[in-house]
Amino acid sequence: MKTRLLTATAVAALCSASAASAQSNELTLCWAAWDPANALVELSKDFETQSGIKMNFEFVPWPNFADRMLNELNSGGQLCDLLIGDSQWIGGGAENGHYVKLNDFFAANSISMADFMPAAVYAYSTWPKGSENYYALPAMGDANGWFYRKDWFARDDIKAAFKEATGRDLAEPKTQKELLETAQFFQGREIDGKTVYGASIFTERGSEGITMGATGALYAWGFKYENTPGKYDMEGAVNSPAAVEALEFYKEFYKTATPPGYDNAYMEQSLDAFKSGQVAMAMNWFAFFPGLYADPNTGGDKIDFFVNPAQNQPASTLGGQGISVVSYTDNMDGALEYIRWFANPEVQKKWWSMGGYSVHNAVLNDPGFKDSAPFAGDFLEAMSAVQDFWQEPAYASLLLAMQERLHNYVVADQGTAKEALDGLIADWTEVFEDEGKL
């Protein structure tokens, strides 16, 4: 009996040991649930083959992504070994100890940040901003861009009507004001017996939508968060005359050139509006462009893309993410191994070919890059002039305040643009005072 008991115990111990070993030979990568994530699953099969490490994925829909992942980090959860987190999380990730600082690892493995696009490194990897402390490897470059119905723009009857209405040729808008004029031209127009509208823009209230949309206009007009970087002196920058004009412009755009009921719209609604043939133009992240181009109904010859038009300066709202190692991982070696593999130029080239937006110089500086996709050139142009929201540890409070102020003014018709931006300064000042930075 005793012998049987001992044998059973030994077998159980062996089983649990092998299970533990299998556990440590797995990695879970967390990201948002969208097209590029599916591409990454395919790409990561090469890593699995090479390393013998099994990859698991936790993809959360965008509206819940920040909530879900920040809760996970703040609770010290071990769900994610690797996290492709939003650029704005880098400050909190670094200061609260959620992300592993990667400088030593990069140095030991000859991974140079000089091999990546500087704007992406600045936005996705560094904290404090501009320092050489790296908490992520740039994983997915992204910016807010535009796409339009190329087939409608090419029709003679529409071109003639546009020329008559505006006195200029119908073409991709070169300025924000041209963009609005073009959208207003299409607003309510009958095309093939169907009423269509100007453009779908971001107006969403709950997460980050209206901020990401309106900053496309604000940055183009020259909006700045501070007069002096790092000083939090916002008066005169956030509420400058140019910023006021830009915000008034965005409201006019919403009121005069978007489909009815477009008062709480973000990425998904923008895609739906375009794919269903409701709008002539739409804003959205470059990450969606490969999928849009492949769409059987509105893609291919019917679609083309353009960078966010300049006004006083060229500027695009930054999207995209870096990949970080979560400090609570129980498979640190495996997670770092994945980063080392992902930084490889050949892997980066394959990443771009599969629909991921690599920002590695080996990809971007390739002579054939601009012609590799109809939006590749626009992507390069957009990434050369990107601006991002605050990346402070308190970014969520700062973002919520901006969401509220912008939505109140643009959608809910409350107050003036100046009052909205003045109120925003008051809100942000309170946040920075709470943070001990003012």
Add this chain to the structure above:
Amino acid sequence: MPNPLDAAARATPPTVARRIRGLSDRAIAWLFVAPTIFLLLAINIFPLIWTVRLSFTNYRANRPNEEVEWVGLRNYIRILTDDGIWANMQTTAHFLFWTLVLQVILGFALAWLINRKFKGNDLLTTLIVLPMMLSPAVVGNFWTFLYQPQIGLVNYTVELLTGTPANSFSMLGPGGYAPWSIIIVDTWMWTPFVMLICLAGLRSIPDYIYEAAEVDRASKWRQFWTITVPMVLPFLMLAVLFRGIENFKMFDMVVLLTGGGPGNETLLASIDLKREAFEKWRTGYSSAYAIILFVTVFGLASIYVKALNKVKER
């Protein structure tokens, strides 16, 4: 054949049996309720006390390494002097008041109609209660489509009835319709619940009371006001209590419908609290916010329960 109970009694070690036999009834009662009390303390009371404690600090759950400072009443003062929070409270009160009024009137009316015997009564009752069986997430999503200006049934119906173009207004957008839109959805979903409770009340009224009233030649109108309403009132008040508490903490459906917008027009206190606690991570501040909401609900509910008991005693 030996009795299995005797066998079990014999198998019980004599020491244990003696020990149990030695317990008083009170001790045995405590033994039975102790696990429940322990769970209540652990799950309800301790977190409540801990929340009260946190509400006097500047604690942030996302910064465990930061020093926690005792800030006294600062969080409470900031909340009670914040115009935005008072506006959210007013939005919540508006939502609460109108949903209760509409659900009570419609729920009672439906119950009164359903209480009559007619063919298809059971089928109709089942159909009426269907909305409350749905998940609020599902309800929020499909009402978003119903309210959609271009393809939604609501705008289409308004156009059909009034001639107002469907595209010219948005039920969830600016124009002041959004607070009413969420009231309509909640009323659609939860009126059946009030109806069921009222139906239970109506069916509990003995027929002989109405028969006696008939003998006394009381009119139907008088029977309604002197028999039906007073006897259903305790049930109705119970339904109001349940719905009031539920709607005070309404969250999911409104988030899905409007996200609190346009602007802050539908920003209920519960949505604001969630943002403070789990998006801004101002744990101390949001604890104070939660305590204020808790005291408000608890205070109102206590007054209400006292009134309910008085009505029952009548």
